[in-house]
Amino acid sequence: MFSSFVKPEKPKKSGKVVPLKPSVDVPQAPVENVPSVVEQELIKRLELKSRLHDALLDRLNLAIIDKVEPEELRREVAGLVNQVLTAENNPVRSDEFKVLVDELMDEVLGLGPLEPLLADPTINDILVNGHRDVFVERFGQLERAQTRFRDEKHLLRIIDKIVSRIGRRVDESNPWVDARLEDGSRVNAIIRPCAIDGPSISIRKFAKQPLTMQRLVEGDALSEGAAKLLHALVEARMNVLISGGTGSGKTTMLNAMSSFIDERERIVTIEDAAELQLQQTHVVRLETRPPNPSGGGAVLQRDLVKNALRMRPDRIIVGEVRGAETFDMLQAMNTGHDGSMTTVHANTARDALGRVEQMVSMMGVEFPMSALRAQIASGLHFVVQLSRLADGKRRVMSISEVTGMEGEVITMQDIFIYRKEGRGENGEVLGRFTPTGIRPRCTEQLLAAGVDLDPRFFRVEAD
Numbered sequence: 025m026f027s028s029f030v031k032p033e034k035p036k037k038s039g040k041v042v043p044l045k046p047s048v049d050v051p052q053a054p055v056e057n058v059p060s061v062v063e064q065e066l067i068k069r070l071e072l073k074s075r076l077h078d079a080l081l082d083r084l085n086l087a088i089i090d091k092v093e094p095e096e097l098r099r100e101v102a103g104l105v106n107q108v109l110t111a112e113n114n115p116v117r118s119d120e121f122k123v124l125v126d127e128l129m130d131e132v133l134g135l136g137p138l139e140p141l142l143a144d145p146t147i148n149d150i151l152v153n154g155h156r157d158v159f160v161e162r163f164g165q166l167e168r169a170q171t172r173f174r175d176e177k178h179l180l181r182i183i184d185k186i187v188s189r190i191g192r193r194v195d196e197s198n199p200w201v202d203a204r205l206e207d208g209s210r211v212n213a214i215i216r217p218c219a220i221d222g223p224s225i226s227i228r229k230f231a232k233q234p235l236t237m238q239r240l241v242e243g244d245a246l247s248e249g250a251a252k253l254l255h256a257l258v259e260a261r262m263n264v265l266i267s268g269g270t271g272s273g274k275t276t277m278l279n280a281m282s283s284f285i286d287e288r289e290r291i292v293t294i295e296d297a298a299e300l301q302l303q304q305t306h307v308v309r310l311e312t313r314p315p316n317p318s319g320g321g322a323v324l325q326r327d328l329v330k331n332a333l334r335m336r337p338d339r340i341i342v343g344e345v346r347g348a349e350t351f352d353m354l355q356a357m358n359t360g361h362d363g364s365m366t367t368v369h370a371n372t373a374r375d376a377l378g379r380v381e382q383m384v385s386m387m388g389v390e391f392p393m394s395a396l397r398a399q400i401a402s403g404l405h406f407v408v409q410l411s412r413l414a415d416g417k418r419r420v421m422s423i424s425e426v427t428g429m430e431g432e433v434i435t436m437q438d439i440f441i442y443r444k445e446g447r448g449e450n451g452e453v454l455g456r457f458t459p460t461g462i463r464p465r466c467t468e469q470l471l472a473a474g475v476d477l478d479p480r481f482f483r484v485e486a487d
Contacts (some may be wrong), residue, residue, distance in 0.1 A: 070174045073124065076108055077131050094133070101128050136182050137171045138227070142209070148229055149271070154222035155179040164416015179223050183213045186225075190297075192314060201314070202297045207232065210299045228271070234301045237280045245273070246420040247457040249481030250440045253423060253464070257406055258284035260473035261339075261363030262466065267376035268410035273418035274367040275299060275343070277410060281365065285339060289363075292332040294325055295343035308335060325349040329356065342366040350383040357403035373407040373424040377434055380404070394432045401426055401434045405466065413453040420457065425464050437462050439482070459484055 102125050130139035141150050149161035155173035159166050173179040187194050187203045194201045200214040210228040237251045258281055268274045279301050292308045293300050313323040326349040332340050344367045357364050370376035409422045423440040444455040461484040
């Protein structure tokens with residue numbers, strides 16, 4: 025697999041160079057930004073890894089890399105590291121040697137410095153701000169990671185590796201891209217000239233085992249009664265809009281709710297970057313496509329929603345509505361495709377309906393406002409509002425039923441809400457998720473679908 029490695033060295037020049045002494049004493053400028061001892065060691069390590077990686081690329085037959093067993097490749101990489109360290113008279117401890125081999129394997133087969141972070145189950149988000157600064161989110165709190173890239177070129181190579189796997193590209197003419205990793209983790213990358221301080225990557229990791237509704241209840245994201253209601257809504261084929269801010273857990277909730285869909289139903293999912301983790305077997309996954317270098321060939325979410333209507337779906341799930349596809353989604357909900365679900369960015373349940381109204385209006389077609397709101401009121405049955413609180417925990421803030429129209433106003437009623445009660449000694453947000461005492465108007469529809477909810481779930485407990 026490898027060819028000859030050791031190359032003849034260039035002859036070194038002999039003799040010493042004596043610096044000229046200035047005739048006039050020149051004041052020396054103060055030394056600034058001198059790397060610390062730790063930083064110097066890190067720089068040396070990165071330089072060593074760079075030399076090893078370059079040597080590896082010179083000797084590696086990339087055409088057959090996918091056909092080589094990982095253990096065989098690892099032996100070859102270990103042999104190369106040993107040769108280079110011996111040639112440089114640079115002995116290292118056995119544990120450091122193993123780390124070097126692991127990092128080189130990550131460079132060849134994976135995403136380099138990102139691999140240990142992706143393998144860490146306690147990390148939810150990986151945020152790369154240029155090649156020097158990497159941050160991670162653990163348990164809702166941001167912290168700086170020790171990881172760094174060799175230089176900007178190294179970071180760009182990792183970005184290109186991510187996006188090329190799914191047939192996308194990023195360059196000066198198209199400086200940002202949404203992509204996904206093999207495990208479904210969502211990736212956004214942006215490079216110069218839009219990223220002023222250098223390339224940036226944002227990775228939202230997905231758990232290897234999708235969060236179930238029961239685990240969300242155990243994690244205090246919502247109550248047992250609220251979870252029973254959401255289960256009933258899916259079984260009764262109610263149309264649900266999941267709303268929340270960035271990082272509030274909208275996709276997690278969508279995955280958890282979709283697990284209640286009957287295995288016998290045909291589901292079509294539509295996303296910009298496929299990240300839904302549906303557990304059913306009869307699922308057709310559709311994904312948008314960006315324009316090609318000549319500017320054509322783009323496939324928008326609206327195109328896919330229209331096409332999905334011709335695919336005999338029992339349910340349509342749109343990862344997130346952002347524009348004109350909102351109108352087509354509403355049309356589908358109003359024309360027999362009950363049980364559909366989607367997500368939207370909004371701070372409250374009422375704002376979510378306003379966002380839907382706004383996105384339909386952005387189509388440029390004049391609709392009477394009363395007719396548009398009537399479409400929303402009849403198409404959407406429930407809004408589930410989520411939020412990431414100040415302590416980093418994600419919770420359901422409300423489950424609201426869309427009850428109809430009063431004049432030109434869409435009416436809603438909260439069935440469950442989260443009441444904040446202050447902050448704890450460690451900064452955690454204190455509160456409780458409680459029913460409002462109002463039973464859903466759709467109770468008869470739930471009963472007709474064979475779902476009988478215990479009335480105790482909707483009773484307000486006395487303090």
